[in-house]
Amino acid sequence: xxxxxxxxxxxxxxxxxxxxxxxxxxxxxxxxxxxxxxxxxxxxxxxxxxxxxxxxxxxxxxxxxxxxxxxxxxxxxxxxxxxxxxxxxxxxxxxxxxxxxxxxxxxxxxxxxxxxxxxxxxxxxxxxxxxxxxxxxxxxxxxxxxxxxxxxxxxxxxxxxxxxxxxxxxxxxxxxxxxxxxxxxxxxxxxxxxxxxxxxxxxxxxxxxxxx
Amino acid sequence: xxxxxxxxxxxxxxxxxxxxxxxxxxxxxxxxxxxxxxxxxxxxxxxxxxxxxxxxxxxxxxxxxxxxxxxxxxxxxxxxxxxxxxxxxxxxxxxxxxxxxxxxxxxxxxxxxxxxxxxxxxxxxxxxxxxxxxxxxxxxxxxxxxxxxxxxxxxxxxxxxxxxxxxxxxxxxxxxxxxxxxxxxxxxxxxxxxxxxxxxxxxxxxxxxxxx
DNA sequence: AAAAATTAATTAAACGTTTGTTTAGTTTTA
DNA sequence: TAAAACTAAACAAACGTTTAATTAATTTTT
Numbered sequence: 001x002x003x004x005x006x007x008x009x010x011x012x013x014x015x016x017x018x019x020x021x022x023x024x025x026x027x028x029x030x031x032x033x034x035x036x037x038x039x040x041x042x043x044x045x046x047x048x049x050x051x052x053x054x055x056x057x058x059x060x061x062x063x064x065x066x067x068x069x070x071x072x073x074x075x076x077x078x079x080x081x082x083x084x085x086x087x088x089x090x091x092x093x094x095x096x097x098x099x100x101x102x103x104x105x106x107x108x109x110x111x112x113x114x115x116x117x118x119x120x121x122x123x124x125x126x127x128x129x130x131x132x133x134x135x136x137x138x139x140x141x142x143x144x145x146x147x148x149x150x151x152x153x154x155x156x157x158x159x160x161x162x163x164x165x166x167x168x169x170x171x172x173x174x175x176x177x178x179x180x181x182x183x184x185x186x187x188x189x190x191x192x193x194x195x196x197x198x199x200x201x202x203x204x205x206x207x208x209x210x211x212x
Numbered sequence: 213x214x215x216x217x218x219x220x221x222x223x224x225x226x227x228x229x230x231x232x233x234x235x236x237x238x239x240x241x242x243x244x245x246x247x248x249x250x251x252x253x254x255x256x257x258x259x260x261x262x263x264x265x266x267x268x269x270x271x272x273x274x275x276x277x278x279x280x281x282x283x284x285x286x287x288x289x290x291x292x293x294x295x296x297x298x299x300x301x302x303x304x305x306x307x308x309x310x311x312x313x314x315x316x317x318x319x320x321x322x323x324x325x326x327x328x329x330x331x332x333x334x335x336x337x338x339x340x341x342x343x344x345x346x347x348x349x350x351x352x353x354x355x356x357x358x359x360x361x362x363x364x365x366x367x368x369x370x371x372x373x374x375x376x377x378x379x380x381x382x383x384x385x386x387x388x389x390x391x392x393x394x395x396x397x398x399x400x401x402x403x404x405x406x407x408x409x410x411x412x413x414x415x416x417x418x419x420x421x422x423x424x
Numbered sequence: 425a426a427a428a429a430t431t432a433a434t435t436a437a438a439c440g441t442t443t444g445t446t447t448a449g450t451t452t453t454a
Numbered sequence: 455t456a457a458a459a460c461t462a463a464a465c466a467a468a469c470g471t472t473t474a475a476t477t478a479a480t481t482t483t484t
Contacts, residue, residue: 010433024326025240025326026238026239026240026241026322026326027238027241028237028238028240028241029238029239029240031468031469031470032469032470032471033468033469033470041434042434042435042436043435043436043470043471044434044435044436044471044472044473045433045434045435046470046471047470047471047472048433048434052470052471053470053471106325109321109325109382110238110322110325112382112383112386113318113321113322113382114236114237114238125386125389128383128386129386129390132390153408153412155387155390155391156408156412159376159379159380159383159387160372160375160376160379160412160416162375162379162383163372163374163375163376163377163378163379163380164371164372164375164376165375166375166378166379167371167372167374167375167378167379168371168375170321170324170325171324171340171371171374174324174337174340174341175367175371177337178341178344178367179367196365196368200365200368200372203420204372204416204420207419207420208415208416208419222459222460243442243443243444244443244444244445245442245443245444253460254460254461254462255444255445255461255462256445256446256447256460256461256462257459257460257461258444258445259444259445259446260459260460264444264445265444265445
C-alpha cells in the first residue's frame with residue numbers, strides 16, 4: 001500500500017490551479033506563470049515545491065488517482081443483490097466520479113492520446129488495468145451464476161463506458177445546445193447528465209451482458 | 213456550396229506535417245519550426261502561406277472537414293435494404309473514416325474539449341450537427357416503417373458511437389497490450405480494430421433501436 | 425525564557441531558450 | 455522584368471527555471 005504524500009495548503013492550491021488550467025488549455029497551453037497567478041503564489045514556488053512543471057503534473061496525478069479507483073471489493077461480497085445490480089452500481093459510481101472530477105478526467109483523456117511514453121502515461125495505464133480487472137471479476141461472477149452471457153468482451157464494454165462518458169463531457173456544450181438545456185445552471189445540468197448517462201449505459205449493458 | 217480552396221503542393225506538405233504533429237503533441241506542443249522541418253520547408257513559409265500558426269490549424273480543418281462528412285443522401289433513397297442495414301452501413305462508414313483519419317480526429321477530440329470559443333470549435337459544432345441530422349432522418353424513416361422504436365435518444369446514441377470509437381483510438385496501445393495483439397503490424401491492427409468496433413456498435417445499436 | 429543560530433518559505437529579478445512572426449534580401453518562375 | 459517563391463537572420467515576447475536576497479518559522483544554546 002503506497003502511502004499518499006502529504007501536501008501543504010499552498011502546495012494543494014498550486015495543484016488545484018494546475019489541474020484547472022491543464023484541463024482547460026492543456027499542459028503546453030498553460031504557463032507556470034498562469035498557474036502561479038491562479039493559485040495566488042509566486043512563480044518560483046512551483047519549482048521550489050515540485051521541481052518542475054512536469055513534476056507538478058505528476059503531483060496532480062498523485063493527488064487524484066487514489067480517488068478515482070472504482071470500489072468493487074465490498075460489492076463482490078454483498079450477496080443480497082443480483083450481479084446485474086452490482087454492475088449498475090458500478091456504472092453509477094463511475095459516472096458520478098467522472099462528472100464530479102471532470103477536470104482531472106479531461107487531463108487524463110488528453111494525456112492518453114499522446115503516443116510518447118511519459119511518466120503519466122504509465123499511471124493511466126495501471127489505473128485502467130486495475131479498473132478492468134475489477135469489472136472482469138464482477139462479470140465472471142455473474143457468468144458463473146448463469147446470470148450473464150458467456151462471451152462478453154470486457155475491454156470493448158469498458159471502451160464504450162469510458163468513451164460514452166468522455167464524449168459527453170467533452171461535448172457537453174454541444175449537448176446542451178442541441179437539447180435546449182441552456183437555461184440550466186451548472187449543477188442542474190450535471191445532475192441531468194448523470195441521470196441520462198447512467199440510464200443510457202445501464203440500458204446498453206443490460207442487453208449486452210444478460211441472457212435476455 | 214462552398215468551393216474548396218486549392219492548396220499548392222508545398223502548402224499540402226505543410227498541412228500534412230501540421231496535422232501529424234498537432235495530433236501527436238497538440239497545438240501548443242508543436243512549434244512552427246517542428247512543423248517546417250517535418251514538411252521540409254523554411255519556417256517563414258508557414259506565415260507566408262497561411263498567415264499564422266492559428267490559421268494553419270484552420271487550413272488543416274478546411275482540408276479535412278469535407279472528407280469526414282458522412283454520406284447519407286444516397287442511402288436514404290435506396291429501398292432495396294432495410295433501415296437497420298442502412299444504420300449498419302453508416303456505422304461501418306463512420307468507423308472506417310475515423311480509423312483512417314485518426315490524426316485529424318485526435319485533433320478534433322482535443323479541440324472540442326477546450327471551453328474557450330475559437331474559430332475551430334464552431335467548425336466542429338457544425339460538422340457534428342450535420343451528422344446528427346443525417347442520422348436523425350435515417351432513424352425517423354425507420355420509425356415510420358415500424359422497424360425502429362419510437363423513443364430513441366439520437367444524441368446519446370451518437371455520443372456512444374463517437375465516444376466508443378474515440379476511446380478506442382485514444383487508448384489503442386492499452387487495447388493492444390491487454391489483448392496481446394502486439395505482434396500485429398499497424399495495418400493488421402487497424403483492420404482488427406475496424407472489425408471489432410463495427411461488430412460491437414452494430415450489436416449495441418440493434419438492441420437499442422429495433423423492436424426486439 | 426530569552427537570545428542566537430538554523431532552517432524553511434517567499435520574493436523580485438534575471439537567466440538562457442524557445443516561441444511565433446517579420447524583415448530584407450535572393451532566387452525562381454512566368 | 456515584374457511577380458511569386460523562398461531563405462537566413464533578426465525580432466520581441468513568452469517560456470521554464472535559477473539566483474540571490476529577505477522574511478518567517480523552528481530549533482538549539484545559554
